[in-house]
Amino acid sequence: MKTRVSSATKEVLISDDQPTVLIGERINPTGKKKLAAALLAGDMELVRKEAIAQVQAGADILDVNVGASGVDETRLLPQAVQAVMEAVDVPLSLDSDNPKSLEAALKIYQGKPIVNSVTGREHSLNEVLPLVKEYGAVVIGLTMDDEGIPMDSGRRLAIAHKIVDRVEVLGIPREDIIIDCLALTIAADSRAGLATLQAIRKVKAELGVNQTLGASNISYGLPDRDVLNSAFLALAITAGVTCPTVDVARVRQAVLATDLFLGRDGYAQRYIKAYRQRQ
Amino acid sequence: MKTRVSSATKEVLISDDQPTVLIGERINPTGKKKLAAALLAGDMELVRKEAIAQVQAGADILDVNVGASGVDETRLLPQAVQAVMEAVDVPLSLDSDNPKSLEAALKIYQGKPIVNSVTGREHSLNEVLPLVKEYGAVVIGLTMDDEGIPMDSGRRLAIAHKIVDRVEVLGIPREDIIIDCLALTIAADSRAGLATLQAIRKVKAELGVNQTLGASNISYGLPDRDVLNSAFLALAITAGVTCPTVDVARVRQAVLATDLFLGRDGYAQRYIKAYRQRQ
Numbered sequence: 001m002k003t004r005v006s007s008a009t010k011e012v013l014i015s016d017d018q019p020t021v022l023i024g025e026r027i028n029p030t031g032k033k034k035l036a037a038a039l040l041a042g043d044m045e046l047v048r049k050e051a052i053a054q055v056q057a058g059a060d061i062l063d064v065n066v067g068a069s070g071v072d073e074t075r076l077l078p079q080a081v082q083a084v085m086e087a088v089d090v091p092l093s094l095d096s097d098n099p100k101s102l103e104a105a106l107k108i109y110q111g112k113p114i115v116n117s118v119t120g121r122e123h124s125l126n127e128v129l130p131l132v133k134e135y136g137a138v139v140i141g142l143t144m145d146d147e148g149i150p151m152d153s154g155r156r157l158a159i160a161h162k163i164v165d166r167v168e169v170l171g172i173p174r175e176d177i178i179i180d181c182l183a184l185t186i187a188a189d190s191r192a193g194l195a196t197l198q199a200i201r202k203v204k205a206e207l208g209v210n211q212t213l214g215a216s217n218i219s220y221g222l223p224d225r226d227v228l229n230s231a232f233l234a235l236a237i238t239a240g241v242t243c244p245t246v247d248v249a250r251v252r253q254a255v256l257a258t259d260l261f262l263g264r265d266g267y268a269q270r271y272i273k274a275y276r277q278r279q
Numbered sequence: 280m281k282t283r284v285s286s287a288t289k290e291v292l293i294s295d296d297q298p299t300v301l302i303g304e305r306i307n308p309t310g311k312k313k314l315a316a317a318l319l320a321g322d323m324e325l326v327r328k329e330a331i332a333q334v335q336a337g338a339d340i341l342d343v344n345v346g347a348s349g350v351d352e353t354r355l356l357p358q359a360v361q362a363v364m365e366a367v368d369v370p371l372s373l374d375s376d377n378p379k380s381l382e383a384a385l386k387i388y389q390g391k392p393i394v395n396s397v398t399g400r401e402h403s404l405n406e407v408l409p410l411v412k413e414y415g416a417v418v419i420g421l422t423m424d425d426e427g428i429p430m431d432s433g434r435r436l437a438i439a440h441k442i443v444d445r446v447e448v449l450g451i452p453r454e455d456i457i458i459d460c461l462a463l464t465i466a467a468d469s470r471a472g473l474a475t476l477q478a479i480r481k482v483k484a485e486l487g488v489n490q491t492l493g494a495s496n497i498s499y500g501l502p503d504r505d506v507l508n509s510a511f512l513a514l515a516i517t518a519g520v521t522c523p524t525v526d527v528a529r530v531r532q533a534v535l536a537t538d539l540f541l542g543r544d545g546y547a548q549r550y551i552k553a554y555r556q557r558q
């Protein structure tokens with residue numbers, strides 16, 4: 001399955017016979033006080049800096065999230081998207097659970113963006129999917145519903161099926177869906193790793209769609225998180241994740257190594273090039 | 280499949296429902312001038328130090344190899360094994376392709392060791408397996424024969440089948456065989472990673488035996504080898520390797536992370552304990 005997203009000037013192809021596509025996660029005020037304060041003040045300088053730093057570190061797509069307490073997302077999300085479009089030329093993922101904010105950002109976006117995200121909840125499907133259709137976007141579907149995130153991989157698969165069915169009924173092609181099987185915190189439940197990996201394998205086998213994963217949740221509360229995130233990404237990519245959402249500077253080496261071993265980097269060209277750029 | 284090896288005082292269980300067992304690779308003079316010189320002089324001090332350092336770093340089993348140009352292996356291998364047995368209490372893997380050296384080491388070993396290794400070659404099978412039988416050892420079978428190491432995973436599987444058949448004909452139980460599907464250098468051939476991973480999966484599915492892997496060969500000639508070795512180990516362990524042969528201090532964290540995600544480390548106890556020991 002080949003998913004295409006684009007900016008005004010650049011197209012990115014997501015596919016399991018291509019190198020892994022990295023979605024940069026750092027434009028997100030959760031847990032970042034400085035960024036949250038800047039956003040509240042309407043100051044986009046930090047957002048621009050984060051955008052440039054992530055693209056220099058190797059991000060192929062950037063996620064843009066301005067959700068913080070007190071923030072008027074519907075006003076700020078398009079402002080942040082505009083600032084990022086002016087700073088870098090990679091495609092963007094517009095990240096909000098508020099349909100109004102998503103629509104405001106979709107209106108000004110140039111190219112084919114990702115909408116992050118829809119869930120298996122009825123109100124989410126009913127409000128977000130028409131926007132995806134209208135603006136010709138790609139959509140990330142999270143395998144959660146009114147009962148939360150199921151531990152059982154079969155239930156996550158069932159939610160993925162439901163989202164794909166609802167998307168296709170609207171005439172949106174399957175290649176415009178990216179599923180996120182969701183990583184839970186392994187410190188809280190030792191089954192969290194296997195459950196996510198099994199869900200990823202099942203979604204790949206049954207639906208064949210591209211998959212993202214916010215992999216860093218897995219290591220929450222544990223020491224040496226980069227080691228954990230790198231190992232988990234290697235397993236998740238092997239299982240079927242094609243465009244993880246990550247802190248690019250911290251895990252890109254491990255992802256390049258994984259691509260090399262999966263036969264997606266002939267003559268280790270990308271691995272060696274990235275090494276030289278770090279010197 | 281459960282494989283048991285032991286020293287005079289300690290038993291180690293290798294099984295895919297247990298944490299990964301680490302075989303320390305560093306008592307080997309290949310590429311180590313100081314160690315080679317010390318062995319030629321019959322000086323075992325460095326061997327003792329390497330043994331202690333590896334066990335402190337988390338090695339469960341130590342490989343002992345004294346093969347260097349000019350060395351009388353048949354005299355030195357039992358001396359080195361004796362020195363390591365006096366320094367640490369973990370089980371050992373007696374590493375030589377010379378049956379006389381293996382027998383000399385087997386004679387003085389206390390416990391149930393690993394014999395590293397037999398290949399699919401007739402003379403190797405004919406000379407090594409009777410020793411394994413006589414001394415009640417576990418044996419590592421390398422998936423190579425007179426034509427070298429095949430790139431094709433099906434041919435590696437066929438050699439593994441041949442070794443298992445020949446071992447079982449002698450009345451040695453299958454749990455006393457550990458297969459090594461062999462990692463080739465990915466810088467020389469981009470197919471090397473997939474070929475080894477596929478061979479590992481096939482050996483696990485068809486033979487069910489425990490598997491080791493000298494994983495560091497994969498990264499030869501490339502920069503940042505620890506990143507590559509760590510990612511490859513994560514994939515190899517997921518595919519079926521249960522007791523890799525490694526530089527323990529360099530890759531143990533990645534292996535502990537992988538075990539955690541594969542559900543082999545409840546409450547992250549081993550991961551956290553290892554982190555605390557490093558502080």
